[in-house]
Amino acid sequence: MLKPQYDLAFRDIVGGIIKWQLWTRAGWADVRARYRRTTFGPFWATISLGIMMISMGLVWSALWKMNVKEYLPFISAGLLSWALVSAIISDGTNAFTAQKGLLEALHFPLTMLTCAVVWRNLILFFHNLLVYLLVAVIFQVPVSWATLMVVPALLLIAINGVWVSTLLGMMGARYRDVQQLIVNLLQIAMFLTPIFWTSDQLGGSGRGKFVLVDLNPMAHYINIIRNPLLGEFPTVLDWKAVLILTVLGWLFTLAIFARFRRRITYWL
């Protein structure tokens, strides 16, 4: 027998996920809002990401005397993956606060809102993917069976995205500083995670690699998307780490969600 609050939390999560007609629509609505009355709409973000990929790729490969043909696709795939993961995290912090009016007017599973956050960011990912495909064609990034691993990777990112934005959404509703804090941490994390640099460049005794790469959850999330995009298999360590994070993250979120779910509307 489940404790009643766990039962209700579980129902909310399942009830939210099966309302896919609603969260796909809500996610799309946010993207559509960016298209409205503009020529490029969400592609503006894509364009700026593309400029960043190419300029950073050229400058840093020259600085570090690296082969542009290898480095530019690496940094592009890294930035593309980072854009997805970091946007889910930062949007997650206001998953509930941004919908105050709606939450106070209607009763529906709260998980619906966090699914919408993930869906919206997946749509934006596919916008951004276009510019990466261009890079991949120009620099002849190999396509292999490994490339297909991007599909389960995105699925895992989505599954993780729901617990991340549920957890951060609750924290962001209760403590309004959380959003600013997360934005700041993400900025630092972008440089501490191997996106601009490779783990091989750390060299030395390997302690730096252990701390910044092996112990860094963001590195594993990035690797499971980036490696297939570069035509390489992700390492077993990356997949193991992400699978463990998925299970632990969901268990932790379920406990917190069961305890505080009913308070969320009061916090808004």
Place this chain on the structure above:
Amino acid sequence: MASITLENVTVDFTIYGHHSFRTALLSTAGGLIRRQGRKNDRITVRALDNLSMKISHGDRIGLIGHNGAGKSTLLRVLAGVYEPIGGRIITEGKVSSLLNSSPGMNFDDTGYENIMTCGLYLGMTKQEIIRKTPDIEEFTELGEYLTLPIRTYSAGMLTRLAFGIATSIEPDILLLDEGLGAGDARFIERANQRVNKLINRASILVLAAHADALIKSMCNRCILMDHGRVVRIGATEEVIDEYHRLTSERAAVQG
């Protein structure tokens, strides 16, 4: 058969931040304010205080009381938006709520797009909404306007649209907050007919409003609330009279 049972329902709000505390203290309206915590720094407002009642099928309840008496909070509890801190609520029947004038609507979307969005939030499937759309078109009388973004609508038009959608799901329990006031006389009449049709299928209406005329025309029972408590439940006319007596007494004391 639709029914709502409240057993000792209590709702407390914790106020975060001092500004809201100061404003809360200075106002005469509202629920009971208490300080908790080690340094008396946790402020809670009791919005609903130990409320018990049973609402049965066929009841058309009007909620009255001055600002901050707990009418909207009670509606939100009935809608399931707020889960009570104490006590419990048992609701039987499909609930539809219209607690603000545009629940879930996107102002840049057209009327038709919002019928779909809002309908989904109310728990309908896409197929159901497509089936219900002609009925909503007919009721709202918005015609060509339904193809325009709803930011071009007047307050009354928005009310018509929202009311049309909220009632189209054929709820057993319909919850309405103030908003109807934005509609004109013709709308009120048509809304009344539509609600009567629902009531004939044995359902419940709970309406919060300030306009006596609206309550008198739509409700057969009234609940007078004050400071989060029920002061009186009874026939519409009696309770409205009681409310006015209370209001003038309070004015006399303050004057």
